[in-house]
Amino acid sequence: MAERASSVSATADRAVPGLIVKFGHYPLHHGGVGAIRSLGRLGVPMYAITEDPYTPAASSRYLRRAFVWPTTGTEEPDRLVEGLLRIGRRIGRPTVLVPTDEEAAVLIAEHQDQLAGPFLFPRVDPELPRRLASKQGLYELCVEHGVPSPATVCPRSYEDIEAFAERAVFPLVAKNGEAFVRRARPAVPGTTRIATREHLLALARDWGERPGVVLQEYLPREHAEDWIVHAYFGADSVPRAMFTGVKVRSWPPHAGMTANAYIVANPELADLAARFVKQIGFSGVIDLDLRFDRRDGQYKLLDFNPRMGAQFRLFESESGVDVVRAQHLDLTGRAVPEGEQREGRRFIVENIDLPALLAYRRGGTTTPHAPARASGTELAWLAGDDPLPFLTMLARLGRPGAQHLYRLWRTSRRGISG
Structure with missing residues (x-):
């Protein structure tokens, strides 16, 4: 060295x-x-x-x-x-x-x-x-420039999440949309694997009017x-x-x-x-x-x-x-x-x-x-x-x-x- x-x-x-x-x-x-x-x-x-x-x-x-x-x-x-x-x-x-x-x-x-x-x-x-630091912003840039990334949705309300849950493929992953923005109570503690529709809807009830999360395709380990x-x-x-x-x-x-x-x-x-x-x-x-x-x-x-x-x-x-x-x-x-x-x-x-x-x-x-x-x-x-x-x-x-x-x-x- x-x-x-x-x-x-x-x-x-x-x-x-x-x-x-x-x-x-x-x-x-x-x-x-x-x-x-x-x-x-x-x-x-x-x-x-x-x-x-x-x-x-x-x-x-x-x-x-x-x-x-x-x-x-x-x-x-x-x-x-x-x-x-x-x-x-x-x-x-x-x-x-x-x-x-x-x-x-x-x-x-x-x-x-x-x-x-x-x-x-x-x-x-x-x-x-x-x-770039935002999950939603990064996904949009990846789509714009043809860079592969997990399929991502950015719900704006609980109703959006309900509609998405009807067609989603589980398991999926939830992440805070802007993980770098410090909040007293983030929607999820980190990358969270969600196994079922019922699990997603139960979690989402606590996310408020503006969920602040992205829901991503799960890539099996x-x-x-x-x-x-x-x-x-x-x-x-x-x-x-x-x-x-x-x-x-x-x-x-x-x-x-x-x-x-x-x-x-x-x-x-x-x-x-x-x-x-x-x-x-x-x-x-x-x-x-x-x-x-x-x-x-x-x-x-x-x-x-x-x-x-x-x-x-x-x-x-x-x-x-x-x-x-x-x-x-x-x-x-x-x-x-x-x-x-x-x-x-x-x-x-x-x-x-x-x-x-x-x-x-x-x-x-x-x-x-x-x-x-x-x-x-x-x-x-x-x-x-x-x-x-x-x-x-x-x-x-x-x-x-x-x-x-x-x-x-x-x-x-x-x-x-x-």
Whole structure:
């Protein structure tokens, strides 16, 4: 890793800091820690917005300063913009923004003219990130540009749901239409499988006059594979860095955050992502979730996150580039070194992979394409050159969390290499 990092470090602009931008309360976020380490190892000064002074991100040796700013994600946009501008004035020089959630990515895009003075970020159509992060908006874009996706309906009332239930094929999946919009009581807690018409109507009675959900075709797990794409696209919507991989496990199972994944080359998938991004004119970092449906041989786009994904450190090229480094290099006028992705590299999120492993084994789930032995393993929390975030994470989990991670360590120890 040191040789690869040093080659990128030679071209990185250390005069331009990075700022991790996140809204809402989720202090155990390994993606932000990964971004701090990734740029910090290049000598880039790093700053972060944190919920309190005792988050794992705030404890990283690579963080120059944590700006403690508790938010809920429901604040008025003008208040959030003013808060960012205050932080920009404190940093005192142009800074690359690294959003780690949709709220931040959407806010930056919709207020880019106000933020462009103290901050550097990819310029996009102000309305595009919101459409991409919305389940309905993404489905409409997929239909418009001929990108396969699960069949989706967007009911506007309980009556719409009743009418749809008469012709729907069950099981189906319900999702919050704008999952990134924080609500006191979301319609569903996450991706929810609905087995029958009666189950759908019973749930829908609690969704109110405006349901705020999308109902999607269910893609059976026994006939599907979960794939991910991470990339960085320049101002011309051409990829400067592109990676593909297989999601081995997620938590909650099959519908949540990536717990374990591998890099696996997939030129067809990379081409699909590149063509779609070019068609919609997006620039910046992307994190895509797709499901390969073996029944019809299509990769179906489930989620388009217009920002860095929490598992982005899985993906690194032979030249030491990941998507966060690619963005910083590009926005500071540096060339992004070319290089093939590091095949077989594995990523493990220590605090969620063990429960995911047990759940998948109970369900008899297998993962095609995962290599028998990883060429290297990136742990989300534990790093020899930056141990405090891991220890802080343990402390916030408490004694049960520490015992859980010890069991995970013993379970996975033999499989970790590199």
